[in-house]
Amino acid sequence: MMRICVMLLLTAALAGCSYPTRNQPMTAAGEQHPYTWPTMNAAAPDDMPDTLVVVTASGGGTRATALAMSVFDTLGHAKLPSGKSLADEVDVVSSVSGGSVAAAYFALHGAAGMPALEHDFVRTDGIGALLAAGLNPIGLAALATPSKERIDLLIDRLDGTLFHGATFADLAAAQRRPYLILNAGDMVEGVPFPFTQYTLDLLCSDLKQMKMSTAVAASAAFPVALSPVTLTNYSPCTAVKRPGWIDEGLATQWQINPTRLDQARVADAYFTGRKKYIHLLDGGISDNLGVAEPFRLLTNNDVSPLFLQQIGSGRIKRIVFVMVNARSFPVSALDQQKATPSELSMLLATIDSTIDRATLGTSERVRKLLVEELGLDAKEAADLGLPQVAANLNAAADNTTFIDVDFDAIPLASCRQRFHDIPTSWTLSGPQIDGIEAMGEALLGADPGFQPLLQSLGGHMERPLVSIDQACQVYPAM
C-alpha cells in the first residue's frame, strides 16, 4: 500500500503540469525532403503512370481495420504482368479512424504486412488493453495530470503493438507507394484535417516528425470516449511561406465557388495563427469515408498532387477508385421502446448517426464526380472549342472504375444485417473477424468493376476469391 502511494506521488510529480506537445515546428532541416506527393512520386517508381489508383478506408473501429486489411491483402494477391501486385500500384490511400490503422500499416509495410497487422492488432482485445492501461493506480494517477490524456492510451497502444515509434520520416524514407493521407476532424471548424505536409504547413509544423501512432489516434479519437489530439499552431513563422492558393481562394467570390472560399478561410485562420491550438477528433465527425481529400485533389489544383490537371492534360488516362466502407447500422432497441432515451443513448445516437449517415452523402458525391461529372466536363470543354482537353477528360471518364466494398452490397438481408450488427469497437470476436476478412475479399471480387479491371491490366488472382455467399457462411447466424 505504501509502495503504491509513493508511486502515485512520484507519477504526479514527474508528470508536471504541462499538456503534451504532439507536433513540432518546421525548421530549415525539416523542409528538406518533405513527405509530399512529388517527393514520394519521384522516389517510388510507378509502373502504371497513366493510371491513378485511390483506395479510401472508412472508420469503424476494428471492424474497419479488418475490412481495409482484407482489401489490401486481396489486392496484394492480384498479380500483374510486371510481377507486382495491384496493391503495389495503389497511388493514394486516404483513411479515417479504424481504416487509418490499416492504411498507415499498409503504407509502411505493404500488403505483405497484413498478416502482422492481423496478429498484432486486429485479433487482440483492444478494449481490454486500453482499460488495463488506464484503470490501474499508475494509469489513473497519470491521467489525472495534464501530461497524460485519454488519447494517450490509444497512442501508446498503437505504438506498442504496431508502429514502434515510426514517424512520417520513416514513411518518406521507405520510398514506396502509396501516398498516405490520414484524416482527423477539426473539432471546432467541423472540417476534415488531413495529415499532409500541405496541411501542416498551415501550422508551420513538420509532418516528418509526427509519430504515425499520434496521427492514427487523432484520426480515431472517438468523441467523449477519447480526448482530442491537440496540435500546436506555430504560425506565423518564417520557415514556411504563405501558400499561394489561400489568397486566390480568399479572392474568390462566394457565389462563384463557396467551397473554395470556405477552405481558404479555414486555411487563413490556421496560417495567420488566429487559432493557436487545433483540437482533432475522429475524422468521422466530418468525413467518415476518407474521401474529402481525394475529392479535393480531383476537383482543384491548389495543392499537390494536381490530379485535376493531370486528367485534363491527358497524363492520367484511367482512374481506379476503391471505396472501403465499414459502415455499421445495428438494429436499435430504442426503436422498440416508448420510454424516453437516456442521456447516454442520446449522446451516442448524436455521434453515431451523424457519422454513419454522413457517409451516404459523400459516397454518392464521389461516385457522381467520377461517373458523371468528368463526362459532363468533357462535353463542356468540347462545346468551348477545346477538343484535346475534351478528349482527355472523356478518356478518363470512359476508363474510370469505381469499386465499392460496402456491407450494403450483400444481397441477403439476414447476412447483411449480421455484418451491420458488428459493433464499432477495438475488440471483436474471432468469428466476427473471420467473417469480415472473408466478406472484404468477396465484396471486392464481386464488384462489377473488379474483374474487368484486372483483365484489362492483364492481371490475375493468385487464388480464387470467396463468394459473398461463402463469406456469409464464414460468419453464420448464431
Place this chain on the structure above:
Amino acid sequence: MIYITVNQPAGRELYVNGVYDESAGTTPVTVVLPAGTHKFETLTPGHAVDFRQRVTNVPNGTKETIALTAVSPPEPA
C-alpha cells in the same frame, strides 16, 4: 470547371496558385480549374517568379486565353 490557356511565354513550366513543387505543364498549356480566382507563374532556374498573371472570379463554363506578364525584377517564389 473553367479552362485557362496560358500561351505566353511559350516553352516554360507553368505553376498554378503557388504550387511550386509540381508543374501544371509546359506552355502553351490549358489548365482545368474550378471556378474562381487563380494565379499562374513561371520560375527562373533560381526559383524566382519571372512571369505572372491572374484570372479573377471566372465562373464555371468559361474558356480564357491569357499571356503572363513579366515580373521585373523576378521575385523569390
